[in-house]
Amino acid sequence: MKQVIVAGAAVIVFCAQIAAPPVIAVRAARLIDGRGGQPIAPAVVVIRGDRIEAAGSGVTIPSGARVIDLGSATLLPGLIDLHTHLTSTGIHWEEELLKTTPGQAALHGAHNASITLMAGFTSCRDMGPTWPYTDIDLRKAIDEGIVPGPRLMVSGNYVSPTGGAGDARQFSIYVDVPIVRNLADGPDEIRRAVRTNLKQGADFIKILGTGAVLSKGIPPGAQSYTEEEMRVAVEEAARWGKHVAAHLHGTDGIKAGIRAGVRTVDHGSIMDDEAVALLKTHRAYFVPTLYTSESISGNGNVPESEKARSREIKALKDRSFRMVLAAGLPIGFATDAAVVPHGENAREFAYRVRLGQTPMAAILSATKTAAEIMEWSDRVGTIEAGKLADLIAVAGDPLRDITELERVTFVMKGGTIYKR
Numbered sequence: 001m002k003q004v005i006v007a008g009a010a011v012i013v014f015c016a017q018i019a020a021p022p023v024i025a026v027r028a029a030r031l032i033d034g035r036g037g038q039p040i041a042p043a044v045v046v047i048r049g050d051r052i053e054a055a056g057s058g059v060t061i062p063s064g065a066r067v068i069d070l071g072s073a074t075l076l077p078g079l080i081d082l083h084t085h086l087t088s089t090g091i092h093w094e095e096e097l098l099k100t101t102p103g104q105a106a107l108h109g110a111h112n113a114s115i116t117l118m119a120g121f122t123s124c125r126d127m128g129p130t131w132p133y134t135d136i137d138l139r140k141a142i143d144e145g146i147v148p149g150p151r152l153m154v155s156g157n158y159v160s161p162t163g164g165a166g167d168a169r170q171f172s173i174y175v176d177v178p179i180v181r182n183l184a185d186g187p188d189e190i191r192r193a194v195r196t197n198l199k200q201g202a203d204f205i206k207i208l209g210t211g212a213v214l215s216k217g218i219p220p221g222a223q224s225y226t227e228e229e230m231r232v233a234v235e236e237a238a239r240w241g242k243h244v245a246a247h248l249h250g251t252d253g254i255k256a257g258i259r260a261g262v263r264t265v266d267h268g269s270i271m272d273d274e275a276v277a278l279l280k281t282h283r284a285y286f287v288p289t290l291y292t293s294e295s296i297s298g299n300g301n302v303p304e305s306e307k308a309r310s311r312e313i314k315a316l317k318d319r320s321f322r323m324v325l326a327a328g329l330p331i332g333f334a335t336d337a338a339v340v341p342h343g344e345n346a347r348e349f350a351y352r353v354r355l356g357q358t359p360m361a362a363i364l365s366a367t368k369t370a371a372e373i374m375e376w377s378d379r380v381g382t383i384e385a386g387k388l389a390d391l392i393a394v395a396g397d398p399l400r401d402i403t404e405l406e407r408v409t410f411v412m413k414g415g416t417i418y419k420r
Contacts, residue, residue, distance in 0.1 A: 021049030023065040024415065026075065028393060031055065034077040034367035034382035036360065039399065043075060047389040050414040055383045068420070070393050070410060076363065077383050078122025078150075078390030078413060079405070080370035081345050082287050083245075083266055083334030086112045086149075087129040087138060090301070090338070092214070093168045097177050102131040109138040113149025115343035118419050120392040120408035123151040123370075123380050127245065127266070127336075128206045130168070132157040132180060136201045148418055151390075153374055155245070156202030158182045159193045159233060164224035165212030165247055187232040194236040205237045205244045207262075210253035213296065213309045214339065220313055221250035221270055230260035243375070245287075249313065251275060258284045264332065264373060269313045271320035276327050285373045286324045287332035290317055290355070291348045295340045321355050331357075332373045333366035346405040349398075359402045389415040 024047045031043030033055060044059040045052060054060075061067060087109035089100055096105070109129075116124065126135045135154040142149040160166025160182055168180045184193035194205050209225040211218035218224050234244045243263035248254045251270045258265060258278040264287045265279070271286075279286055293314040296302050302310075324331060335345045352362050371381025379388045393410035411419035 023048050023062050025061040025065045026068045028070040028075040029072045031075045036364055045383060047415050050389055052385055052387050052389050054385055073393040073395055074397055075391055075393050077367045077381055078392055079120045079366045080123040081121050081335050082125045082332045082370055082373060083127050083289055084124045084337045086126050087134040088338040093130055094171050096130045097168060102134050105129060105131045105134045106137055109134060110147040112342040117149050119343045119345055120411055121150050121345055122390040122413045125153045125374060128155045128158040133200050153203040155204055155206040156197040156200050158206055158208055159184050160208040161185050161224045163217045165208040165215050165217060167217050170216045190229055190232045191236050194233050198240045204242050205233055207233050207244060208247040209257050210248050210250045214306050220309055223250055223253035227256035227260050230257050234261040258282050268320055269317045271323050276323050279329055285330055285332050287334045288321050289334050289336040290321060291351045292336050292339045318355055325357055330369050331365050332370050349402045349405050353402045359399045
């Protein structure tokens with residue numbers, strides 16, 4: 001009897017040893033921790049399981065820890081992109097809706113998610129798929145470990161007015177796509193669309209309050225949802241504890257959206273002084289997508305009519321960014337991938353720096369500030385004890401050359417190494 005008890009105890013101890021979370025210590029020449037201070041050099045980050053246990057200079061490495069020495073590299077928090085379309089197989093609804101299936105979109109999404117993760121983006125806010133709810137399926141597959149990819153916050157489906165930026169019926173009036181039920185006109189229809197998306201598992205709501213560049217509908221600068229309509233979306237989402245991200249290019253639409261209570265002004269291409277002031281008083285966030293102008297101009301698959309739309313607002317986009325920057329307001333990081341090819345998200349950094357943003361501020365826009373916008377500050381955005389172990393590294397110093405972020409050499413998400 002005693003032998004059985006002793007053997008059982010031994011088994012229990014052995015199992016406990018196996019179940020103990022692994023400890024990893026990552027060393028590098030410097031650490032930009034995402035909080036805005038000076039780089040820490042040299043640096044050690046200790047990870048236990050999926051969490052950061054300690055980070056800084058002079059941190060003691062626990063006995064038995066697996067040590068990863070990255071030499072002269074720079075460690076940073078995993079990057080965050082606030083505006084992606086991971087399940088898109090292209091950038092035109094006409095082709096996708098008539099020639100692809102939701103299954104294809106999901107498979108492309110898995111591929112694009114992996115590419116995005118390898119580029120150093122460990123979290124993304126996905127802003128709506130062509131085929132509804134495929135982004136929700138992708139999020140679940142990533143969370144379950146079926147495919148590698150960033151942590152996702154997803155919108156499920158666009159909420160768009162008829163003729164607006166999200167009206168997928170951009171071909172002959174005799175061709176319909178009944179499965180894409182994203183059109184909502186007036187308060188009652190908008191409320192139903194918001195409830196439907198949240199019921200299906202969306203994490204937030206995306207509304208399209210103005211026209212778009214890559215659209216045949218109402219022009220980008222024109223307002224397509226009224227302030228009242230956008231307020232209904234905000235109020236209904238709030239009942240579910242969710243926020244609204246608004247696609248807004250034109251000035252009137254931007255101001256209406258901010259007054260309605262949207263959390264983010266995505267694109268924000270044509271700001272004026274009043275719009276900038278409203279951002280501050282209403283605590284909304286500016287989330288521009290600037291490098292899209294470069295991508296569209298060089299993309300042979302984009303019709304000339306849509307390239308012309310892009311050229312018309314490029315200078316206005318740049319000016320708006322400088323206005324918000326000069327006002328000292330928080331700016332989120334976003335790319336609109338797939339308009340920018342998946343995996344090339346980091347090209348947005350250099351564009352912003354050319355417009356006057358400091359390299360450190362650009363980095364913070366994709367780390368600490370982006371996490372605040374997503375309301376994920378408790379888990380990601382900075383490298384500090386208790387946060388999820390989302391780390392990346394680049395060979396050089398991105399404060400000297402921001403394009404280093406286009407060449408990520410090391411990726412860890414939740415304590416698991418995906419790229420080294």
